[in-house]
Amino acid sequence: MRAKTYVVYIMANRSRTLYVGCTSALETRIAQHRTKRFPGFTARYRIHRLVHLEIAPTARSMIQRERQIKAWTRAKRIALIESTNPAWDDLAAYWVLPALGGPDVQTPRFARGDGGEGPQPPVAPVTSH
Numbered sequence: 001m002r003a004k005t006y007v008v009y010i011m012a013n014r015s016r017t018l019y020v021g022c023t024s025a026l027e028t029r030i031a032q033h034r035t036k037r038f039p040g041f042t043a044r045y046r047i048h049r050l051v052h053l054e055i056a057p058t059a060r061s062m063i064q065r066e067r068q069i070k071a072w073t074r075a076k077r078i079a080l081i082e083s084t085n086p087a088w089d090d091l092a093a094y095w096v097l098p099a100l101g102g103p104d105v106q107t108p109r110f111a112r113g114d115g116g117e118g119p120q121p122p123v124a125p126v127t128s129h
Contacts, residue, residue: 006062008069010052010081011042012088018077019047022066024059030092050092052081 004024011019011033019042023029030050036043056062069077081088 006056008054013047049090
């Protein structure tokens, strides 16, 4: 049985409206946001770009971190995103969109395996703050 991975994530739209969430099934959850499976904030504001994620060791720490980030000011959340993803790249573009049969997305060099492997997408570990 595969161990669960607990993730706190931040998504954004082109206007940089932010959404903070947590899940133990990140790929599924991102796909749900992108296909607007559930009506609500992310569907209404077309929030579909994964701009930050953190791995948490337990479900409890994941939920605590999500609450902590949600309590922060917008400026502090933006600083967090820009500390690991200054260009606000979509960290899930290379693994979610192709699976959805979505728009033709150019696969980043580090994901192609063509010898041009660069740095992997940034993932920040959850630390006690």
